[in-house]
Amino acid sequence: MLRTDEILSTIQMLHAEHLDVRTVTMGVNIQDCASADVEAMCRKLRHKLTSRASRLVETCDRVGGKYGLKVTNKRLAISPVAHLLSGHDLNAAVAVAKTLDQAAAEVRVDLIGGFSALVHKGISSGDKVVIDALPAVLSQTQRLCASVNAASRRAGINMDAVRLLGEQIKAIAEATADRQGFGAAKLVVFANIPEDNPFMAGAYLGDGEPEVVINVGVSGPGVVSSALKRRLELEPNLTLGELAEEIKLTAFRVTRAGELIGREVATELGIPFGIVDLSLAPTPEIGDSVGEILQLLGLDAIGAPGSTAAVALLNDAVKKGGAFASSSVGGLSGAFIPVSEDAALADAATRGHLTLEKLEAMTSVCSVGLDMIAIPGDTPAETIAAIMADELAIGVINNKTTAVRLIPVPGKKAGDRVDFGGLFGSAPVMPVRNPGASSRFVRFGGRIPAPIQSLSN
Amino acid sequence: MxxxxxxxxxxxxxxxxxxxxxxxxxxxxxxxxxxxxxxxxxxxxxxxxxxxxxxxxxxxxxxxxxxxxxxxxxxxxxxxxxxxxxxxFHLPKASKEKYDSFVITAFGPDREGIVLRFSRVLADKGINIVDLFGDRTGEQFVLIGQLQVPKRWDIAMLQADLEQIGRESGYTVRLQHEDVFVATNQLRLPSQHKSLPVT
Incomplete structure (x- = not known):
């Protein structure tokens, strides 16, 4: 029999503190859709996705309803489109992208990820088509998300790809200038891309994954901050160790909720369950913010000295709670710090407390990277590439995933405001220091070699 | 049982x-x-x-x-x-009807007949209450019932019915499968959902 206090605390977590299953993401391998004929390829893709995912949304809604736990987003993640596009041209890439976009709309998922290329060591012909097509694709589709892995622990950093991507990010933003460069928010550039990540925009289905799989992303910054607030009201003199313990406990409970939903959805659809990704993914809503957790941990200004240490504590406690809750934890599993999507972080950026450089430092100890950051539209492509190179280097050297999602907003300068709407939130355009001063470095190109694995200081 | x-x-x-x-x-x-x-x-x-x-x-x-x-x-x-x-003591006859375990929670202003209203609906539908908790704090009343809901009922409809009855009395009512409470509070994950072998 359940205890009353157990029931009440779960009710509190589910209904007063914004705990939701942020996404149930169905991974689908699309390699069997390859064809020399573009029309046939698009037909196969549409058929495969609409038949595999036809019951995804209704099943998530029904299972979520049974437990009183909302599945906020249902999404698709496919194996990298680059594998299909070898030997094809840009028009084929756009046709495939539009087909994916329509298939996603047909099965009522809000996003589909996997317009992706893995180029950490070199760029194949299919990868090149994907990268070249990004401005056209991301400006002409609504639901499609793209990702490129440009660096890895074992390969180092492909600086040729990084340079190319710097140019493409600007081109994407220009192609979606009417939406404040929003197309760039649908591209993530990774080091050590996870193969089972359910969160967008970086979700794709990696090699070694099943034909079809259910991965779940659970969030809950609101649950963590409420738990901390409650504890601190009762015992204001807690130590950081005790606060970490509270975060860990909360992470355990949140992960469990996600695994429960994920497994039942997978069982009902008759496909394997993959992983639950416990990430503190904020939304612009008040009370659903990672920044607020940092404030509770004693930082009056987010970005002040101590911010990196606080994020490290938070990220590690989240991982420990998640790992104990489930043997199927995967994906990114940590704390996200997407600036525009987190009201407290956006506010700190507006006040000038939080800078690009401090964000970079914080990402060395948390998921996932420089995320949802608006920068001046006239930032040189080489400088964007260099920012990416810095972030990817953190991932490669520290053997972790890092990523970059920058939006060079056309026509805007530092201090202006952009509003992307909905979950993407709003933020100030952050200043980029020393623009143009990295051009010579980036133009060298080639590959930054893979790091030594010993002598680890 | x-x-x-x-x-x-x-x-x-x-x-x-x-x-x-x-x-x-x-x-x-x-x-x-x-x-x-x-x-x-x-x-x-x-x-x-x-x-x-x-x-x-x-x-x-x-x-x-x-x-x-x-x-x-x-x-x-x-x-x-x-x-x-x-x-x-006589061993109770085992009911042939299969059921699922759910938890009903209701929060709202304390007033006459609240427990009656909910329990009558549950009784009409053959839903057994196996544990009941009620507490009045100030003007607020909280009611928690652990229920055996026959599998023949459509859960979404049942939830809608109970929520409607709650609304009429100013109550927030939720009916949730008990596994969500087990999963988030106890060390073991409810075991009924076996994952399929990886294909």
Missing amino acids: KTVDNRFKHAYVLNVMADDRPGIVASVTKAISRLEGNIDACSQTVLHGYFTLIMVVSFPRQLDTEDLLREVAGPPDKHSNFRVQLMP
């Missing part, structure tokens, strides 16, 4: 209600022990200073229930309330 495994042939259900104080369980079990009885199952709770105990006890020989009651109740005590009830 697990059925009771009686140790001896002659089984009774024993119910004790009393002002709560230390020693009630000791005195009740001492009486049972004296009559060579065995406790097959028991559950006890204390609510706002009142003690209640329900037990299934069995004995090797037929007892005079009056004797047993006298033995358990002991000499009359003017200073504290102590009531004992006893009836023969």
Whole structure:
């Protein structure tokens, strides 16, 4: 029999503190859709996705309803489109992208990820088509998300790809200038891309994954901050160790909720369950913010000295709670710090407390990277590439995933405001220091070699 | 539901209600022990200073229930309330209907007839209440029931019905499968959802 206090605390977590299953993401391998004929390829893709995912949304809604736990987003993640596009041209890439976009709309998922290329060591012909097509694709589709892995622990950093991507990010933003460069928010550039990540925009289905799989992303910054607030009201003199313990406990409970939903959805659809990704993914809503957790941990200004240490504590406690809750934890599993999507972080950026450089430092100890950051539209492509190179280097050297999602907003300068709407939130355009001063470095190109694995200081 | 495994042939259900104080369980079990009885199952709770105990006890020989009651109740005590009830125990017939375990929670302003309103709906639908908790704090009332909901009911419809009844009385009502509470509070994940082999 359940205890009353157990029931009440779960009710509190589910209904007063914004705990939701942020996404149930169905991974689908699309390699069997390859064809020399573009029309046939698009037909196969549409058929495969609409038949595999036809019951995804209704099943998530029904299972979520049974437990009183909302599945906020249902999404698709496919194996990298680059594998299909070898030997094809840009028009084929756009046709495939539009087909994916329509298939996603047909099965009522809000996003589909996997317009992706893995180029950490070199760029194949299919990868090149994907990268070249990004401005056209991301400006002409609504639901499609793209990702490129440009660096890895074992390969180092492909600086040729990084340079190319710097140019493409600007081109994407220009192609979606009417939406404040929003197309760039649908591209993530990774080091050590996870193969089972359910969160967008970086979700794709990696090699070694099943034909079809259910991965779940659970969030809950609101649950963590409420738990901390409650504890601190009762015992204001807690130590950081005790606060970490509270975060860990909360992470355990949140992960469990996600695994429960994920497994039942997978069982009902008759496909394997993959992983639950416990990430503190904020939304612009008040009370659903990672920044607020940092404030509770004693930082009056987010970005002040101590911010990196606080994020490290938070990220590690989240991982420990998640790992104990489930043997199927995967994906990114940590704390996200997407600036525009987190009201407290956006506010700190507006006040000038939080800078690009401090964000970079914080990402060395948390998921996932420089995320949802608006920068001046006239930032040189080489400088964007260099920012990416810095972030990817953190991932490669520290053997972790890092990523970059920058939006060079056309026509805007530092201090202006952009509003992307909905979950993407709003933020100030952050200043980029020393623009143009990295051009010579980036133009060298080639590959930054893979790091030594010993002598680890 | 697990059925009771009686140790001896002659089984009774024993119910004790009393002002709560230390020693009630000791005195009740001492009486049972004296009559060579065995406790097959028991559950006890204390609510706002009142003690209640329900037990299934069995004995090797037929007892005079009056004797047993006298033995358990002991000499009359003017200073504290102590009531004992006893009836023969029969294994309940197992219902053929399959059910799922759900939890209903209702929060709202305390007023007359709230528990009646919800329990009547549940009764009409053949939903059994296996545990009930209610508490009034200030003007607010919270009601939590653990339920056995026959599988024939459409959960979404049932939820909508209960929520509607709640709204009419200013109550927030939720009906949720118990596994969400198990998963988020207990160390083991509910095991009924086996994952499929990886293909």
